[in-house]
Amino acid sequence: MLRTLEVIATSVEDAIAAAAGGADRIEIIAEPAVGGLTPPLALVEDIMDAVSLDIQVMIRPHARSFVYTEQELSYMAGQISAIRSLGRPGIVVGCLTDAGAVDERGLAFLLSYAADMDVTFHRALDEAADLRAAYAAIARFPAVRRVLTSGGAAVAPDGADAIAALVRMSEGGRPGVRGGEVREPGAGHAGAAGEAGAAGEAQPAAWRWPVVMAGSGLHAGLLQAFLQKTGARELHFGTGVRGPAAVDPAKVAEVRRLLDEAE
Structure with missing residues (x-):
């Protein structure tokens, strides 16, 4: 199984x-x-x-929460437009409601500025009240290619069971779940652009599950067991591949080797 390795960068x-x-x-x-x-x-x-690597750029204006005002969403839309003008990078974005659900209206608004960019829904997912329902809500937006998650835990190893459940959900072709009701993603949903559907929203015929990318607290020493338990095929590394001051290429290479050797 081919696996994708994403690494956080804060500098050239x-x-x-x-x-x-x-x-x-x-x-x-x-x-x-x-x-x-x-x-x-x-x-x-x-x-x-x-x-020449694929590049994703975080779109997050502050760290207070993942609940954004209309003004903040407009500011984020401007950031997305600026990144889009560069032609190559994708974006990492996410927003929630006060009730802990995916802010589908806000997400639709932001995705209308992303157009065909590569989009990841970030770990706002891990603060959702219902992880599975939030993942199903995100699946209604085909522009979102993947979700980054630690399984609702502080670190991914502690959320391995939940990550495994999302991976099974992503690969099983099952319909979405919202408020306890099983329904096809895209059915009966209208976003920020009105009943006809906002830019970036899924239509039933275009539906697919976003890839589940596991991240937070991962390092080489626990990777083999984590992969066996979760089945994740995209992995996100931060401190697990850093040295004292920067990313350590030897640590990245070790993770790369383990991913390539894993079944």
Whole structure:
């Protein structure tokens, strides 16, 4: 089974080290201590010049919560437009309601600015009141290709059972779940653009589950057992591949080797 390795980069040096170690994709963020915020556009441009890897850029204006006001959503839309103008990177984004559900209206609004960009729904998912229902809600938006999750736990190893359940859900072709009701993703849903469906929303014929990417607290020493337990095929690494000051290419290479050797 081919597996994808994504590595967090906060600098050009991080990106070069991730590429040297065999990463497939990098996520560019600022302020890793708070879980990542939108990085400066100049940093994204410098990293684009330095490496040929796939690039994802965090779109998150603050670390207070994943519940955003209309003004904040508009600001995020501007950030998405700026990243989109660069032509190459994708985005990492997510938003919730006060009740802990996916903010489908807000997400539809943001995706209308993303157009055909590669989109990841980030770990806002892990703060949802119902992980499975939130994942099903995200599946109604075909623009979202993957979700990043620690299984609702602080770190992915502690959320391995929940991650495994989402992976089975993603591969089983089952319909979505919302409020306890089983329904096909896209059925009976209207987003921010009205009853006809917002840009980025799923129509029933276009439905598919987003890939489940596991991340947070992963490192080489526990990777084999984690893969066996979860079946995850996309893995997201941060501190697990860093040295004292930057990404360590040798640590990335070790994770790459373990992913390539795993069944």
